Amino acid sequence: MSALQTQNPQVTWRKPYQGMFRLWLYDLGSVSFLGTSLLGLVLGVVMLISGKTDVVSLVFAMSTVSASASIAWQLNRLVATETCQLIPNYQANVLQQSLTIAVAVIGFQVLACVIFSAYEVIAQLWLAVAVGLGFVWLCLWRSHYFHLSFALFIAVPFLDELASRLSQWASLIIVAMLFYRVIGLCRQLRWNSDARVVYLNAVQMGWMWLPSIKGVAWIGKFERLFHPMNFFIGPVLTMMMLALPVIAIGLILFSWLFDFDLPTVFLIAQFSVISCAIIHWSRIQRWRATESLFLLPCYSGLMGMKDAFYLSQYRFIAAMVLIVTGIGLLKSLFEPQFSILFLAHLGLSTFWGCAIMLGVGSASRNSQQATAAMLVVFAHSIMVSMSFAALRDGDSVTPWLLLDIPLAIVGVLALMWGKRQLWKHGITAP
Numbered sequence: 001m002s003a004l005q006t007q008n009p010q011v012t013w014r015k016p017y018q019g020m021f022r023l024w025l026y027d028l029g030s031v032s033f034l035g036t037s038l039l040g041l042v043l044g045v046v047m048l049i050s051g052k053t054d055v056v057s058l059v060f061a062m063s064t065v066s067a068s069a070s071i072a073w074q075l076n077r078l079v080a081t082e083t084c085q086l087i088p089n090y091q092a093n094v095l096q097q098s099l100t101i102a103v104a105v106i107g108f109q110v111l112a113c114v115i116f117s118a119y120e121v122i123a124q125l126w127l128a129v130a131v132g133l134g135f136v137w138l139c140l141w142r143s144h145y146f147h148l149s150f151a152l153f154i155a156v157p158f159l160d161e162l163a164s165r166l167s168q169w170a171s172l173i174i175v176a177m178l179f180y181r182v183i184g185l186c187r188q189l190r191w192n193s194d195a196r197v198v199y200l201n202a203v204q205m206g207w208m209w210l211p212s213i214k215g216v217a218w219i220g221k222f223e224r225l226f227h228p229m230n231f232f233i234g235p236v237l238t239m240m241m242l243a244l245p246v247i248a249i250g251l252i253l254f255s256w257l258f259d260f261d262l263p264t265v266f267l268i269a270q271f272s273v274i275s276c277a278i279i280h281w282s283r284i285q286r287w288r289a290t291e292s293l294f295l296l297p298c299y300s301g302l303m304g305m306k307d308a309f310y311l312s313q314y315r316f317i318a319a320m321v322l323i324v325t326g327i328g329l330l331k332s333l334f335e336p337q338f339s340i341l342f343l344a345h346l347g348l349s350t351f352w353g354c355a356i357m358l359g360v361g362s363a364s365r366n367s368q369q370a371t372a373a374m375l376v377v378f379a380h381s382i383m384v385s386m387s388f389a390a391l392r393d394g395d396s397v398t399p400w401l402l403l404d405i406p407l408a409i410v411g412v413l414a415l416m417w418g419k420r421q422l423w424k425h426g427i428t429a430p
Helices: 002-017 020-025 028-050 053-080 090-115 119-141 143-165 168-186 193-205 217-224 236-258 264-285 287-294 301-332 340-363 367-373 375-392 398-421
Strands: none
Touching: 002 090, 020 028, 020 053, 020 090, 028 053, 028 090, 028 375, 053 090, 053 119, 053 143, 053 193, 090 119, 119 143, 119 168, 143 193, 217 236, 236 264, 236 301, 264 287, 264 301, 264 340, 264 367, 264 375, 287 301, 301 340, 301 398, 340 367, 340 375, 340 398, 367 375, 375 398
């Protein structure tokens, strides 16, 4: 007993963090959002060092809302499983780990802004914290609001404009009120059957929810263009493709009417590559359905099914390129700096981003590999954002266009390599 008493003061502070690494970094939903948050922190520091403080607020906001999405995912997962009540101190440990992650992310950002004297970014940071806390509160209040996690990233470009219209004290008051409400709901956590439904749907659908499209004939024909690639994700892919132009047009008109500077084309280009990641992530989650796909009377053996999957990916890439280029062409009516060369760069960058993502995704056989493949999304995001910065500064787009050509070749090679790796061990394995 005396030995335990002697050891207890030295290890008590570590007990709430035991198993934290496995809980947060071995869970696909959590690590995907945390990875995005970490990327935002790194990019923010790099931009502070280079003196580009005008972009830091956007990157730090992305990091903040990503961390909040990860926390909301863990809290939803907590009440979706019976372990919330059965394991002693499990719930308290998860809550303390969540608070630690939130404080670490926000504290790192504030410290970086103070070190580099970017005090104007701090005011915008509190608004991002308010948005993140608001999302966590909504998810605790009603679990199904987690399906709107993608709206967090759409809201990020609006935060700079809102911060200019809202005082820092008002943001702090909102943060304090939301934090009080979140603490109150965390004290009432218990097993929730609705949270379990959200958890299972999120695992299978890549955290996306869209309304049903059953009964619409022309949409069914459009959906068949991408078969069998969309077999595992279902009608969600078609709805995302149809929603993208509608959302983009709405944001462009909103920007024009209210004189907001929203990076609409950049967001749509990024979402096109993210949708490629979701396709193969859903395939891995539902790999047991491969046998049902193989039994359909439209393939000449396994090689025929792989060929059909390979060609359907090209049709999907062509559709994404047309959508992104079309939106860029529409944007050029409001912003003349969108030249023909830049539109060509936009189309080519979408091609190689989607092609490399689909190729690497085809070679992925488990959740860890699918998560690692998301690095393609980050690399594409960095390169496209740099080209947009060059356009804004009046620099030539030609170097970026020349860089797109070898990357497009890499994308084609990645698709060919992914085709060889897809179902390499048969339909009984991912």
